[in-house]
Every structure is written in C-alpha cells, then in structure tokens.
Amino acid sequence: MKGNEAIAHAAIRCGCDGYFGYPITPQSEVLETLALEKPWETTGMVVLQAESELASINMVYGGGASGKRCMTSSSSPGVALMQEGIAYMAGAEIPGLIVNVQRGGPGLGTIQPSQSDYFQATRGGGNGDYNVIVLAPASVQEMADFVDLAFELAFKYRNPAMILSDGIIGQMMEKLVLPPFKPRRTEAQIQEECPWATNGRKKERQPNILTSLELDSAIMEKKNLHLQAKYKEIKEKEVRFETLMCEDAEYLIVAFGSAARIGLKVVEMCREEGIKAGLLRPITLWPFPSEEIARLGQRVKGILSFEINAGQMVEDILMATNGQTPVAHYGRMGGVVPTPDEVIRALKEKLIK
Amino acid sequence: MTEEEIIRPENLVYKKPTLLNDNPMHYCPGCSHGVVHKLVAEIIEEMGLEEKTVAISPVGCAVFAYNYIDVDWIEAAHGRAPAVATAVKRLWPDRLVFTYQGDGDLACIGTAESIHALNRGEHIAVIFINNAIYGMTGGQMAPTTLMGMKTSTCPYGRVADLHGYPLKFTEIAATLEGTCYVTRQSVHSVAAIRKAKKAIRKAFENSMQGKGASLVEIVSTCNAGWKLSPERANQWMEENMFKFYPLGDLKDTTAEK
Numbered sequence: 001m002k003g004n005e006a007i008a009h010a011a012i013r014c015g016c017d018g019y020f021g022y023p024i025t026p027q028s029e030v031l032e033t034l035a036l037e038k039p040w041e042t043t044g045m046v047v048l049q050a051e052s053e054l055a056s057i058n059m060v061y062g063g064g065a066s067g068k069r070c071m072t073s074s075s076s077p078g079v080a081l082m083q084e085g086i087a088y089m090a091g092a093e094i095p096g097l098i099v100n101v102q103r104g105g106p107g108l109g110t111i112q113p114s115q116s117d118y119f120q121a122t123r124g125g126g127n128g129d130y131n132v133i134v135l136a137p138a139s140v141q142e143m144a145d146f147v148d149l150a151f152e153l154a155f156k157y158r159n160p161a162m163i164l165s166d167g168i169i170g171q172m173m174e175k176l177v178l179p180p181f182k183p184r185r186t187e188a189q190i191q192e193e194c195p196w197a198t199n200g201r202k203k204e205r206q207p208n209i210l211t212s213l214e215l216d217s218a219i220m221e222k223k224n225l226h227l228q229a230k231y232k233e234i235k236e237k238e239v240r241f242e243t244l245m246c247e248d249a250e251y252l253i254v255a256f257g258s259a260a261r262i263g264l265k266v267v268e269m270c271r272e273e274g275i276k277a278g279l280l281r282p283i284t285l286w287p288f289p290s291e292e293i294a295r296l297g298q299r300v301k302g303i304l305s306f307e308i309n310a311g312q313m314v315e316d317i318l319m320a321t322n323g324q325t326p327v328a329h330y331g332r333m334g335g336v337v338p339t340p341d342e343v344i345r346a347l348k349e350k351l352i353k
Numbered sequence: 354m355t356e357e358e359i360i361r362p363e364n365l366v367y368k369k370p371t372l373l374n375d376n377p378m379h380y381c382p383g384c385s386h387g388v389v390h391k392l393v394a395e396i397i398e399e400m401g402l403e404e405k406t407v408a409i410s411p412v413g414c415a416v417f418a419y420n421y422i423d424v425d426w427i428e429a430a431h432g433r434a435p436a437v438a439t440a441v442k443r444l445w446p447d448r449l450v451f452t453y454q455g456d457g458d459l460a461c462i463g464t465a466e467s468i469h470a471l472n473r474g475e476h477i478a479v480i481f482i483n484n485a486i487y488g489m490t491g492g493q494m495a496p497t498t499l500m501g502m503k504t505s506t507c508p509y510g511r512v513a514d515l516h517g518y519p520l521k522f523t524e525i526a527a528t529l530e531g532t533c534y535v536t537r538q539s540v541h542s543v544a545a546i547r548k549a550k551k552a553i554r555k556a557f558e559n560s561m562q563g564k565g566a567s568l569v570e571i572v573s574t575c576n577a578g579w580k581l582s583p584e585r586a587n588q589w590m591e592e593n594m595f596k597f598y599p600l601g602d603l604k605d606t607t608a609e610k
Binding site (some may be wrong): 221 | 403404405406407409410416419422424425426427428429430433436437438439440441443444445448466471523
C-alpha cells in the first residue's frame with residue numbers, strides 16, 4: 001500500500017482516539033483512507049475533516065489535553081499553518097502526533113516532494129524555546145511503525161511528536177507488515193496514565209489546568225527550565241539512527257527519509273568504484289545523532305550531507321563535527337529528486353577532489 | 354436577629370457557589386465577567402457536573418477564567434476554543450464541554466472556528482461575552498464595536514469607510530443548521546441576570562443531551578475600556594448596545610427534538 005495509507009491503517013491499529021485533518025496534496029490519502037475504513041464503527045476512533053489546519057491542530061491540542069491519543073496529518077504549507085498550535089502544545093505539555101508529508105516550498109511551492117521543512121520541524125517552528133520529537137521514515141513500513149512509536153514518545157514526555165515524511169514516501173507503494181492491533185485505552189487507563197489530563201475533575205484532586213500562559217517571569221523561567229531539562233533527557237535517551245558500511249568508510253553520507261534510499265544506492269555504487277563510502281541515516285532528526293556523527297567524523301575524510309533541500313541538516317552536522325571534519329552539502333529543490341549519479345559527482349567534486 | 358442567628362444555615366438565603374474559589378479576580382470593578390463566572394459556577398454545581406466539566410478559556414480578559422472556577426480547564430490559542438472544544442466533546446461525549454470567549458476571540462480571529470463548530474452541530478455550549486472592545490490589550494476596536502464608538506485604534510470613532518461595520522455574529526449563528534439554541538442576554542440587572550442564568554443552563558443542558566450547538570451571547574460592559582463608571586457603563590449599554598444588539602432568543606429548536 002501507499003505510505004499515506006499505511007499511516008491511516010497504523011493509526012487505527014495502535015489505539016489512536018482521534019484524527020483531525022484538512023485535505024492537502026500529497027497526503028490526502030490519510031484522511032481518505034480513514035473515511036473509507038470507518039474506524040468509529042470498530043475501534044471507536046473519531047475521524048473529522050476540520051475547516052482548516054489551524055482547527056485540526058487545535059483539535060489535536062484539545063484531544064491531547066483530555067488525555068486521548070490524537071493526531072493530524074498535512075503537507076508543508078498546512079504544517080506551517082499549524083505551528084501556532086504546536087508551540088501551544090509544547091508550552092502546555094500536551095502530547096500529540098503531527099505527520100508532515102513534505103512538498104517543496106516556499107509558500108504554496110509545489111506538490112512535488114521535498115525535505116525543505118527540516119528546519120521548521122527540528123527548530124521548533126513556532127514561537128518560544130521548544131523542541132518537537134521528529135521521526136523520519138524511509139519506507140512505507142516505517143510510516144506504519146512510527147505512528148505508535150511517535151504516540152509512545154509523545155505521551156512518555158508529554159510533548160508533541162512529528163513524523164517528517166515526504167511526497168515520495170507518502171505516495172510510494174511498498175509491501176509492509178501492519179502492526180498488531182492495540183486497543184484504545186479505557187477511561188480508567190487514561191486517568192491513571194495521564195493524571196494531568198483535563199477530562200473532568202475528580203473530587204479527590206485539584207482542577208487540572210492546561211495552559212502555556214504565565215505572566216510571572218520568575219515562574220515562566222522555571223517552566224522553561226523544566227522544558228529544557230525534559231529536552232535534555234530526550235536527547236540523552238531517544239536518539240535513533242541507522243548506519244551502513246560506516247566502520248571502514250572514508251567518506252560518510254548522511255541522509256534521512258527518501259534521500260537515505262538514494263544514499264543507499266550511492267554507497268553501493270561508490271563501493272563498486274572503489275570509493276569507501278558509508279551511510280548514516282538519522283531516524284530521529286530531533287534529537288539529532290550528533291555524538292555518532294562526531295565519532296565517525298574523527299575517522300572519515302569528509303561528510304556529505306545529502307538532503308532534498310538547499311542545505312538544512314548540514315548545519316546540525318557542522319555543529320556536531322565542530323570544524324574537525326570537512327563537511328559539504330548536496331541537494332536539489334523545487335520537487336526535483338536527485339539521482340545517485342549526481343550525488344556521487346558532488347561527493348567527488350566537493351570532498352574527494 | 355443576632356449575627357449568630359443570621360449565619361445559621363437555615364437562615365441563609367444566598368451563598369457563593371462552591372466552585373467559585375477565593376482567588377482575587379483580576380477583572381475591573383463593574384465588569385460583567387465576574388457575574389457570568391458566578392452564573393457558570395452556580396449552574397455546574399446545580400446540575401451536579403463538577404466531575405464532568407471541561408471548560409475552554411480564550412485569549413482576552415477571560416484567559417484567566419481557569420483561576421476562578423474549580424473545574425478542569427484548557428486554555429486555547431486566540432480564537433481556537435471551538436476547535437479545542439470540538440475534539441474534547443467528540444472524544445468525551447458524556448462531558449459538559451463549553452467555551453467562554455470574548456468578541457475578539459470568537460467573532461474576529463476565531464470566526465472560522467466559531468462558525469464551523471456551530472455549523473457542524475458540535476454538542477458544545479459557547480458563551481460569548483460581547484463588550485464591543487478589546488479589554489485585555491487596553492481598549493482597541495473589536496469586530497462588534499458600534500459605529501461612532503471611540504477606541505484606542507479608532508480614536509475618532511468607528512466609521513464604515515475606515516473600519517467596516519460591527520458584526521452581528523449571533524444573528525449569523527442563528528442561520529446555521531447546526532445550532533439548536535441561540536440567544537442574546539445581558540447581566541446588567543437582577544432580572545437580566547436571572548434570564549441569563551436560565552439561558553446558560555439551557556445551553557449546558559443541550560450539550561449534555563447532545564442536541565447540537567448552543568450560543569449564548571452576553572452583551573456586556575467594559576467600563577474601563579469604555580472609560581465610564583460602572584453605573585454609567587450599564588446605562589450606556591442599555592441606550593446604545595441594546596439598540597444594535599437586541600436581547601432575546603434568536604433561535605430555539607430544542608423543544609421540537
């Protein structure tokens with residue numbers, strides 16, 4: 001099935017309570033599949049086409065605040081519109097899942113695939129000092145697997161989580177094993193697991209108030225310090241990545257999502273030519289696998305950040321390597337998908353020389 | 354009667370609702386918010402919904418409503434309260450879910466969310482405080498500011514060619530298929546407060562019974578923003594606001610259902 005369809009099926013299967021979305025190419029199949037599957041008749045999952053992305057994300061905000069597993073999906077311009085709500089979720093510590101099936105920008109841009117929302121996803125995107133947990137699937141299988149993983153992480157840390165996919169993975173058809181069915185949590189389970197949730201104050205507790213507002217700057221700073229401590233813990237515990245042929249590599253390609261699939265071919269072709277290339281694929285874009293890249297950076301002659309954008313992740317690689325390793329970027333924009341040949345050419349021109 | 358006799362429970366004729374806590378309110382003396390807060394707290398208590406209520410506060414003066422009424426609250430982004438309420442009510446259908454919003458929140462920045470939640474017939478109650486001005490930010494023009502009315506962003510008075518016309522949101526809401534109860538009330542007199550209480554209670558009952566969306570507009574005073582004494586503000590409201598925003602029910606389909 002298509003990547004977008006996999007997201008929808010995985011949501012139904014992982015105990016998702018609510019999906020709220022607004023159509024946009026190239027991800028409309030998520031809402032369409034859910035509408036066809038009618039999960040409200042089986043698992044009781046709520047599916048609603050909202051009036052805008054603004055409304056969708058605020059429905060996720062409300063649903064998450066009440067302790068339910070809620071999600072939305074969209075594509076780049078729509079996710080841009082959601083940034084206000086995501087910042088509010090981060091500020092009020094409300095868990096939820098946002099899926100971005102990226103297309104090229106800026107602005108209305110193109111409906112063709114791109115990875116140009118890397119900054120938006122990993123730098124917060126909205127106002128204030130905050131981070132969103134970002135997972136980057138590179139296959140239809142991972143589109144399905146990451147839905148439950150994202151919810152688990154979001155609720156574990158009371159933080160919004162994002163699946164940063166793109167039009168290639170969203171529209172691509174692949175075989176996959178759908179995750180096993182997991183029932184939606186009962187009211188008692190939600191009240192036990194989410195004692196902070198706003199779903200009706202029980203007599204034995206104080207009212208729960210979920211807000212991102214605090215006018216006293218001393219208290220607001222404390223709140224920020226609490227968030228920063230949480231982000232530090234996430235950075236320590238939740239970094240995920242995959243490496244291929246890195247141990248003897250002289251040149252390291254770093255690529256995520258659909259670019260990593262091209263990167264795989266690049267490494268194979270390089271090896272055939274006698275160039276010892278390896279691939280590191282960050283699975284979490286935030287937290288970023290900085291330590292592993294720094295470690296490999298000590299041993300390789302150069303790192304090529306290969307992204308389908310103008311060069312965004314390359315900044316994280318530069319920070320990780322801190323000037324110790326030559327680092328270059330190669331990418332295309334506007335919905336153009338690079339071929340392995342041009343990546344190898346770039347590797348030779350920019351790093352091997 | 355001695356003081357001790359007066360405070361005996363059987364002699365008490367009135368008490369503060371238990372849900373209304375002792376936090377000092379930030380509202381200006383004379384503001385309608387305090388009265389409406391008290392009504393909301395009373396009604397939740399009378400309906401026995403203390404454990405079943407999820408309230409959504411807006412951005413504006415009522416952003417801190419959560420500091421005063423002891424139920425679960427979600428503070429929404431500016432204008433998005435009806436979207437937040439939509440999700441909560443759909444996911445927790447047996448809960449009382451209501452939003453409490455001002456004119457800027459509901460009828461300006463959140464017009465889309467308000468209209469669509471009401472039009473979908475979400476089983477929520479929307480309390481709409483219309484005081485024709487932005488109170489929290491210091492008295493700027495609202496979508497409901499009357500023609501000729503002076504605010505800090507229309508200091509020479511609202512004129513159509515510069516500022517457009519005041520929006521009768523409640524009249525729009527009454528035309529929507531999804532609304533079951535749309536009414537306009539006020540809390541400037543004891544009689545008006547009693548009527549407003551009935552209206553809010555009915556809206557809450559509609560939410561609990563799943564009858565559709567209810568909108569209760571409360572034409573309110575902002576004496577600080579209007580730069581009038583509380584008493585003069587009430588008088589000004591009666592003379593000017595009620596002409597453009599006449600009180601009464603605009604729609605009630607609940608009897609038919």
